[in-house]
Each structure stands twice: as structure tokens, then as C-alpha cells.
Amino acid sequence: xxxxxxxxxxxxxxxxxxxxxxxxxxxxxxxxxxxxxxxxxxxxxxxxxxxxxxxxxxxxxxxxxxxxxxxxxxxxxxxxxxxxxxxxxxxxxxxxxxxxxxxxxxxxxxxxxxxxxxxxxxxxxxxxxxxxxxxxxxxxxxxxxxxxxxxxxxxxxxxxxxxxxxxxxxxxxxxxxxxxxxxxxxxxxxxxxxxxxxxxxxxxxxxxxxxxxxxxxxxxxxxxxxxxxxxxxxxxxxxxxxxxxxxxxxxxxxxxxxxxxxxxxxxxxxxxxxxxxxxxxxxxxxxxxxxxxxxxxxxxxxxxxxxxxxxxxxxxxxxxxxxxxxxxxxxxxxxxxxxxxxxxxxxxxxxxxxxxxxxxxxxxxxxxxxxxxxxxxxxxxxxxxxxxxxxxxxxxxxxxxxxxxxxxxxxxxxxxxxxxxxxxxxxxxxxxxxxxxxxxxxx
Amino acid sequence: xxxxxxxxxxxxxxxxxxxxxxxxxxxxxxxxxxxxxxxxxxxxxxxxxxxxxxxxxxxxxxxxxxxxxxxxxxxxxxxxxxxxxxxxxxxxxxxxxxxxxxxxxxxxxxxxxxxxxxxxxxxxxxxxxxxxxxxxxxxxxxxxxxxxxxxxxxxxxxxxxxxxxxxxxxxxxxxxxxxxxxxxxxxxxxxxxxxxxxxxxxxxxxxxxxxxxxxxxxxxxxxxxxxxxxxxxxxxxxxxxxxxxxxxxxxxxxxxxxxxxxxxxxxxxxxxxxxxxxxxxxxxxxxxxxxxxxxxxxxxxxxxxxxxxxxxxxxxxxxxxxxxxxxxxxxxxxxxxxxxxxxxxxxxxxxxxxxxxxxxxxxxxxxxxxxxxxxxxxxxxxxxxxxxxxxxxxxxxxxxxxxxxxxxxxxxxxxxxxxxxxxxxxxxxxxxxxxxxxxxxxxxxxxxxxxxxxxxxxxxxxxxxxxxxxxxxxxxxxxxxxxxxxxxxxxxxxxxxxxxxxxxxxxxxxxxxxxxxxxxxxxxxxxxxxxxxxxx
Numbered sequence: 001x002x003x004x005x006x007x008x009x010x011x012x013x014x015x016x017x018x019x020x021x022x023x024x025x026x027x028x029x030x031x032x033x034x035x036x037x038x039x040x041x042x043x044x045x046x047x048x049x050x051x052x053x054x055x056x057x058x059x060x061x062x063x064x065x066x067x068x069x070x071x072x073x074x075x076x077x078x079x080x081x082x083x084x085x086x087x088x089x090x091x092x093x094x095x096x097x098x099x100x101x102x103x104x105x106x107x108x109x110x111x112x113x114x115x116x117x118x119x120x121x122x123x124x125x126x127x128x129x130x131x132x133x134x135x136x137x138x139x140x141x142x143x144x145x146x147x148x149x150x151x152x153x154x155x156x157x158x159x160x161x162x163x164x165x166x167x168x169x170x171x172x173x174x175x176x177x178x179x180x181x182x183x184x185x186x187x188x189x190x191x192x193x194x195x196x197x198x199x200x201x202x203x204x205x206x207x208x209x210x211x212x213x214x215x216x217x218x219x220x221x222x223x224x225x226x227x228x229x230x231x232x233x234x235x236x237x238x239x240x241x242x243x244x245x246x247x248x249x250x251x252x253x254x255x256x257x258x259x260x261x262x263x264x265x266x267x268x269x270x271x272x273x274x275x276x277x278x279x280x281x282x283x284x285x286x287x288x289x290x291x292x293x294x295x296x297x298x299x300x301x302x303x304x305x306x307x308x309x310x311x312x313x314x315x316x317x318x319x320x321x322x323x324x325x326x327x328x329x330x331x332x333x334x335x336x337x338x339x340x341x342x343x344x345x346x347x348x349x350x351x352x353x354x355x356x357x358x359x360x361x362x363x364x365x366x367x368x369x370x371x372x373x374x375x376x377x378x379x380x381x382x383x384x385x386x387x388x389x390x391x392x393x394x395x396x397x398x399x400x401x402x403x404x405x406x407x408x409x410x411x412x413x414x415x416x417x418x419x420x421x422x423x424x425x426x427x428x429x430x431x432x433x434x435x436x437x438x439x440x441x442x443x
Numbered sequence: 444x445x446x447x448x449x450x451x452x453x454x455x456x457x458x459x460x461x462x463x464x465x466x467x468x469x470x471x472x473x474x475x476x477x478x479x480x481x482x483x484x485x486x487x488x489x490x491x492x493x494x495x496x497x498x499x500x501x502x503x504x505x506x507x508x509x510x511x512x513x514x515x516x517x518x519x520x521x522x523x524x525x526x527x528x529x530x531x532x533x534x535x536x537x538x539x540x541x542x543x544x545x546x547x548x549x550x551x552x553x554x555x556x557x558x559x560x561x562x563x564x565x566x567x568x569x570x571x572x573x574x575x576x577x578x579x580x581x582x583x584x585x586x587x588x589x590x591x592x593x594x595x596x597x598x599x600x601x602x603x604x605x606x607x608x609x610x611x612x613x614x615x616x617x618x619x620x621x622x623x624x625x626x627x628x629x630x631x632x633x634x635x636x637x638x639x640x641x642x643x644x645x646x647x648x649x650x651x652x653x654x655x656x657x658x659x660x661x662x663x664x665x666x667x668x669x670x671x672x673x674x675x676x677x678x679x680x681x682x683x684x685x686x687x688x689x690x691x692x693x694x695x696x697x698x699x700x701x702x703x704x705x706x707x708x709x710x711x712x713x714x715x716x717x718x719x720x721x722x723x724x725x726x727x728x729x730x731x732x733x734x735x736x737x738x739x740x741x742x743x744x745x746x747x748x749x750x751x752x753x754x755x756x757x758x759x760x761x762x763x764x765x766x767x768x769x770x771x772x773x774x775x776x777x778x779x780x781x782x783x784x785x786x787x788x789x790x791x792x793x794x795x796x797x798x799x800x801x802x803x804x805x806x807x808x809x810x811x812x813x814x815x816x817x818x819x820x821x822x823x824x825x826x827x828x829x830x831x832x833x834x835x836x837x838x839x840x841x842x843x844x845x846x847x848x849x850x851x852x853x854x855x856x857x858x859x860x861x862x863x864x865x866x867x868x869x870x871x872x873x874x875x876x877x878x879x880x881x882x883x884x885x886x887x888x889x890x891x892x893x894x895x896x897x898x899x900x901x902x903x904x905x906x907x908x909x910x911x912x913x914x915x916x917x918x919x920x921x922x923x924x925x926x927x928x929x930x931x932x933x934x935x936x937x938x939x940x941x942x943x944x945x946x947x948x949x950x951x952x953x954x955x956x957x958x959x960x961x962x963x964x965x966x967x968x969x970x971x972x973x974x975x976x977x978x979x
Contacts, residue, residue: 012851013884034882035820037479038526039813040589044568047588047809048683048690052572053550053565066462066499066545067469068526074472081471093468112687113813115743328854328881329820334745341686368687 012327019331020322021120023264024225026083026128029121031325033076033083041113042072042106045369055364055397058109060372060390061100069096072106072118079125089134097125098137099383101390102221103309103372108340115337119314126223139382140222147231151213153182160212163189168196174205176283177244177275179258181251182214183411191411194438195250195280201441202292204283206248209238215257220265221377232262239275246276248283250434252410253376255279256310263318270317279311280434281409285347288354295440298357301429303436304403305352306363306394306417307370308410313340340368348409348433355440361401371397373408375416391420398428405429407436446495446538450516454498454540457508462546465496473497473526473533473541480529482821483882485890485959487530490951494521494534494541501546502562503619503627503667509542510665511625513943519979521945522665524563524591528598529823531660531913536946536979544591547667552577553640558616560639560670563593570671571808575681579673580807582608585824585875587812593669597654599827601873603727603768603806606720606865608674610829615650616642616670623664623939631670639670652934662948663938677772681807688742691802698771698778701803702785704794705764712763713832715792719767720869722788724781727768727806729864732877733759734856738814739804747818759857765794768806819854819879821886826896830906832872835863838905842876845899849892852884887961894918894956894965915953917970932975942977950974 020028043059050056057063062071069078078096081087100122107119129135136144146155163185164170178199184192199206216231235258239247249255259277263270270277287293316338325331345367352360365371374380374390395417398406406428408414417430445465455463464470475491476482500506513520519539523532534541548564554577559570567581568588574581582604584595600611608614617631617639630649632641642650653666679695694700706712712730719728734751741747767785771778789796805811815822828838839860846853856879863874876896880889897914900907901922920928931949935942947954953974956962 012881014881015883035478035482035816037482037813037816039587039816040525040527041813044566044589046687046690047568047811048685048692048804050566050568050572050588050808052576053569056566056569066543067464067472067497068543069469069472071472073526077474078468078471080477081468081474087468087471090466090468092466096468096472108687112690113811114816328744328748328818329883330745330748332745334743337743339686339688343686345686 014327017325018322019325021117021320022267023120023124023127026079026124029117029124030080030083031329032116032118032121033080035114035116035329036073036076037114038073039113040071040073041109042118043109045365046109046112049369051364054400055371058105058365058369058371060103060374060393061386063393064099064386064389070099072110072122075122075125076118079121082125082128089129089132094129094134094137095383097129098135098222099379099386101309101372101374101376101379103376104314104340105369105372108313108368111337111339123223126221127225128223130223130225136222136224137382140218140378143218143378143381144224144227147214147216147219152186153214153218154186156186160185161208163192164196165193168193169200170196171205171207173243174207175245176204176206177239177242177247178206178208179215179247179249179254180208180212181249181254181411183415184251185212188411188414188432191250191414191432191434194432194434197438197441197443198280198284198293198434201443202287204287207242207244209242213238215254217253217257218378220257220261225265228261229265232265236262236273244275246278248278248280250280250411250432252279252308252310253412256314259315260318263320267320269319279344279409281311281344281348281351284437285350288351294442295354295356295437297440297442299355299436299440300357301405302359302361302403303405303407303431304361304363304398304401305348305366306373306406306408306413307343307345307348307367308408308413309370309372309376311348311409312343312345312370313368315344316340316342343368344409351433351437352407355436358436361403363397363401365397373413373416376410376412380416387416388420388423391416392424395420395424395426395428399426403428405431407431407433409433446518446540447516450512450518451496453512454509457505457512458498458500462499463496469497470494473523475530475533477882478820480527481823482529483886484530484823485887485962486952486955489958490535490955491530491533492535492537492539495538497541497543499543499546502549503621506542506544506547506621506665506667507625507627510621510623513540514624514941517941517943519943519946522661524594525566525589527586527590528594528660531948535948535951538979542665544665549668554579556640557673557675558640558670559673560668561592562668563591563666565592566590567592567595568808574673575676578676578678580676581614581671581673583806583808583810584611585810585812587810588808592671593666596669596671597666598660601866602810603729603766603864605873606728606868607726609867610871612650612654614672616640616672618650618653618666618670619668620649620653621665621667623944660948661945662935664944675772677770681803684802691800691804692808693802696801697775700769700801701799702767702769703764703797703799704767704789705797706789706792706794707763709763709836711792711794712765713836715765715788715794716832716865717869718788718792719785720865722784723868724769724784725767726770727766727864729766729862730764731766731862732856732859733762734818734859738817741817744817751818754857756857759859765789815877815879819881821882822877822879824875824877825893826876826900826907828874828905828907829866829871832863832865832869834905835872835874836860838874839863841899841903842896845892845895846878849888852880852886852888853892854879890959890962891965894962913952915956915968915970916950917953918968946979947974947976950976
């Protein structure tokens with residue numbers, strides 16, 4: 001019992017309830033679902049940063065479908081009804097729960113004022129859907145099968161390392177392990193090549209896993225907790241077997257999985273993984289500051305930066321928590337909430353501002369208020385119309401600020417934007433942050 | 444039970460398949476509570492129900508058609524914009540529909556003539572930024588930046604900036620109202636032309652009917668469009684900085700700054716506020732509850748309570764703050780002049796300026812009302828009074844005393860008398876009383892506190908603004924009217940003879956006290972055996 005409970009607890013009848021962040025049990029998030037006040041901080045860009053009538057919304061899901069049910073304020077109420085057995089799983093309900101990239105905009109918006117665990121609640125709802133047999137959806141089942149059969153998202157049977165060209169030096173043994181990821185290995189070779197070029201340009205030896213497997217992002221994101229846990233255990237064992245001290249990813253989703261969701265799945269802290277997890281942004285920023293990375297080659301482009309969700313508001317280190325909630329909803333012992341403040345906002349901008357010759361212009365919605373591209377975490381496969389809508393909407397913003405190119409730090413954003421451009425014909429180039437950095441490196 | 448299929452299909456024909464639903468999951472998203480304004484109160488539990496369907500019209504014409512369909516087929520409805528105002532803006536009777544107005548987001552700004560013309564889905568936060576981008580400003584009402592501007596203007600619409608900008612009535616210009624039967628009323632200059640510039644129009648000023656002091660919560664139709672007056676601001680940019688939750692507007696201190704003064708007595712507090720108004724300086728003058736300062740400082744609720752519980756009745760009793768926002772509207776010299784006058788006034792009153800952040804976290808662009816949930820989980824603004832500054836102090840003391848009686852379940856606030864401030868350069872004193880509790884407690888006391896607040900106001904003859912929709916009409920009407928309740932009833936029956944617009948408002952609180960068994964012993968006023976209005 002906290003000191004505060006001791007002072008006032010006897011005057012009130014507040015029940016004491018356990019608190020845990022275990023997403024396999026929806027009970028753990030009943031308090032959060034009960035305390036949404038419909039302020040819609042989950043929906044609008046944070047008030048201080050509200051840009052006016054153009055692009056004031058941060059929730060892609062609720063902008064796609066206007067009913068409140070599609071925003072976190074609706075999903076929390078729906079979640080309660082599911083918990084209380086008042087709602088049956090239907091196609092519409094599954095669309096509400098899954099036409100969402102779990103981008104975390106609602107979570108940081110809520111934590112502006114209320115400290116409710118919205119992201120975890122949404123994850124727990126998906127775990128519940130799977131437990132109840134309502135999920136995975138057919139499109140998701142196909143991805144899960146691909147991963148189970150061929151260890152990659154796409155079900156590809158060819159080598160994961162076709163991206164390696166003759167000029168790329170890969171070490172047999174190194175302190176740094178480059179975890180390439182499915183999208184980069186199979187669909188975005190340029191990103192892997194650029195990442196390797198950055199390692200080589202800084203004289204940093206890096207190795208690869210002998211037989212890299214999918215990080216399990218989609219499996220986890222759709223609520224298949226047990227299956228995702230097995231993938232996490234296998235990948236952690238493989239990484240540890242290499243003796244790597246640091247894992248570097250160029251994929252935002254792999255980064256979040258390794259840094260945040262593997263520890264969550266295993267009920268350990270990020271710091272207890274046994275290795276450090278970095279995104280290439282962090283590696284390159286450190287190298288730039290230390291003078292190892294020299295960006296000297298002019299790049300003639302006016303570009304903007306899209307803060308990919310998993311290197312921004314979703315990447316605060318994971319800390320397991322178990323405690324008790326008492327008087328006035330206080331938890332004991334206290335904890336520092338994950339508010340998305342560890343996002344790589346400054347590091348990415350340090351790098352982008354150092355690109356010579358380029359004109360870096362910010363978007364209207366940025367950092368923790370950025371609007372998700374709509375492409376990640378299995379959403380595109382199950383709800384392509386939603387993903388296309390989100391990418392097109394973000395593309396409008398990219399063009400609104402007059403950018404010729406959009407730079408992201410996630411190959412899934414890269415693919416989704418590229419496909420949107422193919423559809424809508426926007427005259428915008430899509431680049432990964434690794435690619436624009438590499439293009440500024442003299443070889 | 445279900446609504447008439449012909450009615451549903453007719454509404455679908457108006458808005459299209461995508462914008463109407465009776466799916467149970469969609470409707471669940473529009474549940475009132477269990478959290479939110481008045482979260483967990485008896486009113487929320489007894490008086491609200493799920494909507495049967497939700498419809499999202501795009502414009503005034505679609506709203507009119509939907510309302511006419513509701514009249515034709517006897518379908519009760521409630522207009523809904525952001526849904527922030529808790530149970531009062533959610534369905535109260537079975538088979539009621541919600542008309543969600545968020546798609547009615549038409550917007551134009553006439554920067555030359557300093558007004559916006561907006562639909563119901565446009566929020567205050569967006570308007571404030573657009574205004575500031577065009578050298579003007581408006582008020583982010585206490586409800587918050589996320590509130591529909593129209594909804595806030597017809598309900599509340601004030602903040603500390605009302606010191607200079609004035610009460611909301613004065614900012615409502617040409618307005619469109621879809622009456623409960625679907626007919627369109629155009630008010631102000633819209634009544635005679637397409638120009639919404641003027642609030643005043645031919646005939647009686649219907650803006651008073653529209654909102655009274657605090658509006659009628661959707662029981663007299665749907666406001667679909669409103670021209671809102673803005674006022675000239677200073678030209679320097681206010682730059683947003685920080686990462687959530689620690690965000691703020693960096694102020695150009697040569698043109699905009701907050702100054703906090705500590706004064707020795709309550710009398711000095713009131714006198715200094717009066718003198719600032721008398722000197723016609725400052726953009727905002729306010730006294731806030733001390734625990735709001737703890738909210739602003741705290742990272743989370745645990746830290747809030749650590750900060751707050753070091754206080755006690757003595758420390759609260761002797762704490763007198765005056766917060767002043769200075770804006771050099773016309774020039775830096777204007778700013779310097781105001782600051783000199785302010786310093787003279789505060790020196791005379793024994794005020795001492797304290798270190799104040801060079802930023803704005805609340806009121807210019809963000810009312811931050813959502814932060815009020817931080818410490819307990821539930822809250823409501825139970826009373827607003829617009830009278831005089833000296834009366835605000837008396838009211839605060841009575842109110843603090845009453846609050847003790849209901850603590851718990853209310854949070855311990857050590858007798859803080861609440862929030863009060865200048866309106867209209869001190870010509871009016873505004874006081875607002877907010878209560879906080881944990882909805883997991885036994886909250887019957889909160890329901891009783893509501894009614895006891897009315898009784899206190901009647902006893903002391905305080906003029907409260909929440910007469911109409913928030914209190915039993917048969918308690919407050921005879922005391923304040925003496926025929927306020929019968930006047931309300933006549934208006935309602937004249938404009939909404941079928942009682943389809945958000946029944947049973949304005950007699951909802953009367954119904955609540957009858958339905959809730961724990962409220963029975965509170966009823967000591969006369970009322971008819973059967974409440975007026977159609978039974979659904």
C-alpha cells in the first residue's frame with residue numbers, strides 16, 4: 001500500500017485491483033477502457049501542435065471511417081462490451097479492430113492527459129480475438145502460413161541475401177549484427193544496400209544471421225501471442241549464438257519487435273535481452289557525431305521526412321510492470337509511463353539536416369503526431385482499401401509542403417507509399433533514410 | 444424493438460450506405476460513459492442508453508432531411524458533435540438515433556471582416572490556429588480545443604480570455620438552426636441575405652433562445668452553421684515546442700506573457716482583478732484552484748498526489764494568486780504600457796510577481812480540460828456563475844463548505860474555493876466549480892451534491908448558469924422564474940410538439956431524481972405527478 005493510500009484509504013471504498021501489462025488477459029485493461037473520457041486526444045493532433053483546418057487528424061483508422069467506433073474512444077467502449085460478453089465477434093467488429101495499424105498515435109495522444117494504456121488495450125483485444133477463434137483473418141492466416149513454411153512474410157523461396165552486391169563487405173564475425181528483415185530482403189534491396197554502404201563507409205564490420213527469419217511482426221500484431229513468442233525465442237537464441245553485442249535494423253518494424261515486443265512477449269525488460277538493439281538511424285547519427293560518417297556529396301532534392309511509427313512513438317524501451325491500483329486510480333509501485341518520448345525524432349533530423357545540397361522541409365504532422373502511412377502490421381493485406389486511403393492522405397500532405405521526395409525509415413512505409421503513387425500518379429519520389437544518407441556519402 | 448425500417452431506409456437514401464449504421468459494434472462506440480464528463484454518475488447510468496443507429500450527415504440539407512424523417516416516423520434523435528459533454532449529449536430513450544455532425548466541417552474565414560463561417564464538425568483548436576495565422580484570435584472554451592466550435596458556443600464558450608473577448612453570446616453572428624421539425628431558421632443577417640456578418644437580425648434575437656446561458660443540449664433542434672466573430676491579435680508567432688505530454692507554446696515575450704502574482708488577501712485578489720479590468724488592460728485575468736498548478740507540474744497522477752497532499756486547509760486558505768495574460772495587441776509599446784499599469788496596480792495591492800514560465804500550456808490554444816481527469820479519473824463542472832467578482836468569492840466559500848459534506852466521494856481539496864476570473868473587463872465575475880472523484884467509489888454523493896448545489900444557490904440567491912438542462916426544472920424554475928420551468932415547457936412544446944429532439948431534455952434531471960432510488964430523500968420540491976413530455 002502506498003503512503004497516499006495509508007493517508008486517505010480508510011475514508012474511501014476504492015477497491016484494490018492488480019495491475020499488469022500482460023496483453024494475454026483483457027482484464028488487465030478494464031480500468032483503461034473504463035476511463036476513456038472521449039476527449040479525442042487519440043484522434044486529433046495534440047492541441048499545441050494543431051495545424052488548423054489542414055491535416056488536424058492523427059488517427060488513420062478513424063479518418064478512413066468516421067464512426068466513433070473506429071477511433072480509440074470507440075474501441076475502448078467496444079472492448080468493454082466484449083469483456084462483458086455483450087458483443088459477438090462479427091465481420092464488422094473484426095474490421096473495427098483490425099483496420100488499424102496499431103500505430104500508437106492514440107496511445108501517445110491519450111498519455112498527453114490520461115495515462116491510459118491504449119496501445120496495450122488494442123493489442124489485448126486482438127489476442128482475445130485469436131483466443132476466441134474469431135481471428136486470424138484469412139489474409140493474415142496466409143502471412144502466418146508463409147512465415148511458418150518459408151520463414152518470411154512473402155512465402156518467398158529464394159535466398160534472403162540476393163541484395164548483397166560484390167562491393168558490399170559482410171564480416172563472418174563482428175560485434176554488430178545487421179538484421180535485414182523480410183521487406184528489405186525481398187522487396188526493398190536498395191535499403192539493405194544503402195545500410196551496408198553506411199556500415200562500410202564508417203569502417204564498421206557487420207555480420208548477418210546465417211539463416212535470418214522473419215521477426216514475427218505481423219504474427220504478433222494480429223494477436224497470435226503464443227506463436228509470436230516462439231518466433232521471438234528462436235530469433236533471440238540465433239542472435240545470441242552469433243555473439244553480437246548490437247543488433248542494427250534498417251526496418252522500423254523489426255526494430256520495434258526486437259526492442260519492445262520481444263521483451264513484452266517474454267516478460268523481460270529491453271535491457272535484459274542480452275544485446276543492444278539499434279535502428280540504423282541511431283547508428284548513423286552516432287557515427288555522424290563522432291565524425292566517422294561524412295556526408296559530403298550534395299543531394300539535389302527538396303524532401304520531407306515521414307516519422308515511421310515504430311521508430312517514433314512506439315519505440316520506448318519495454319519495462320515489465322506488475323503492481324496494484326488503489327485510491328484515485330494510483331498505481332503502486334509507481335512507474336514511468338511509455339509516452340513515445342524515446343522516439344528517434346532528433347537523431348533522424350540531425351542526419352537529414354546534414355545532407356548537403358538538400359532542402360529538408362517538415363510535414364504538417366510530425367514526430368509523435370505523425371500520420372501513419374497505413375501499410376504496416378498486416379493491415380494492408382487484410383484491408384488494402386484502408387492502407388491506400390492512409391497513404392494517399394499522407395501523400396496529399398507531402399505535396400502540400402512542396403516536397404519532391406518523402407524519406408522514411410521503414411521499408412513497409414516505402415512500399416505502401418510507392419504503391420499509392422502507382423495508383424494516384426503523384427509526382428513524388430520515395431526514399432528510405434538509409435538511401436538518402438548513402439547518396440550523400442562519397443565512395 | 445427497432446426503428447421503423449422505412450425511416451432507416453429513408454435516412455440511408457439521404458446519406459448513403461457508408462454513413463449510417465445500426466451495427467451493434469458501431470453503436471457501442473457511442474456509448475455514454477463509463478468514463479468521461481459525469482463519468483459513472485447516476486445520471487449516466489440511469490438516463491443513458493445505446494443508440495439504435497448512428498447517422499453522419501454532411502451538410503445542413505442532409506440534417507434537415509434526417510430530422511424531417513425522424514418527425515415523420517416518430518424517431519427520437521440527439522445531435523452529437525465531439526461527444527465530449529458526457530451523458531447529456533448521448534441517447535436517453537430506447538430506439539433513439541445519434542446524428543453525428545463531425546462530417547459537417549464546412550469552413551471559411553473572412554479575415555478582412557474578422558469572422559469564420561463554420562459547420563458543426565469544426566473544432567475550436569483548428570479555428571484558433573487558423574485565426575492566429577490570419578492575425579486574429581478566438582477563445583478555446585473550457586471544454587477544450589477538441590470541442591466543436593458551434594457546440595461550445597451554444598453551450599459554454601468561455602475561458603480566461605473572456606476578460607477581453609467577452610461572453611460567447613457576443614461572438615455568435617449569423618446562424619443556421621434546423622428546428623426540431625426540420626424547418627430551417629436563419630438568424631442574424633442570414634435571415635435577410637447570404638451575408639452572415641451580423642448577429643442581430645429582424646425580429647426577436649433568437650440567439651438567446653438558442654443557448655440561454657448554457658444551451659439546451661440538443662432539445663431544440665440542430666445548429667448546423669454559425670459565423671463566429673474573431674478579434675485582432677498581435678502578429679508574432681507562438682511556437683509549439685516539446686514532446687507530449689510536456690508541450691507548450693513558446694511566447695514572444697515582447698508581445699505575449701503570463702505573469703503570476705501572489706497577493707496577501709482575498710480582498711486584494713478581488714480588488715486587483717477589478718482594477719485591472721477598470722484600467723482596460725490584459726487579455727486574461729484569473730484565479731485558478733491551487734491543485735491545477737499541481738496538475739501542470741505533475742508527470743502522472745502519482746506525482747500529482749505527492750505534490751497535492753503536502754497541502755492542507757491552512758496552506759490553501761492563505762494562498763491567493765492572480766494570473767494575468769498580457770498581450771501587446773497593437774505594439775510593443777502597448778505591451779510595455781500595460782505591464783507598467785499592471786505593476787502599479789499589483790504593487791498597490793501588495794502583489795508579488797512570481798517566476799512564470801515563458802510559455803502557454805493552457806488557454807491560448809488548449810484549454811487542457813482533459814487534464815482534469817488526471818488525478819481522480821472522473822470530473823464534472825457542476826456549476827457556473829456569472830455575476831460579480833465579489834459575489835464569486837462568497838459563492839466559492841459556500842461551495843467549498845458544501846463540498847466538504849460530500850468528501851468522500853469527492854477528492855480532498857482542502858476547501859479550495861474554485862476558479863474565478865474577470866469577464867468583460869471586470870464588469871462580470873465568473874466562477875466555476877469543478878468536482879473530482881474516482882468513479883469506482885460509491886458515487887451517490889456526487890448525484891446528491893448536484894441537487895444540493897442548486898438548493899444552496901437558491902438559498903443564498905446566487906445566480907447560477909446551469910439552471911436549465913442540468914438541474915431538476917421543478918426545483919430551480921419556481922425559484923428563479925417564478926415561471927422559468929413553464930416558459931421552457933411552452934418553448935419546447937411550440938417548437939418540438941412531437942418531443943423527438945433529445946427527449947426528455949429539458950426535464951431529464953427531473954426524471955433522473957425520480958428514477959434513482961437514492962435520490963428520493965433529496966426531493967423536497969413540488970412537481971406534477973407526471974412529468975411533461977411524450978413518453979417513449
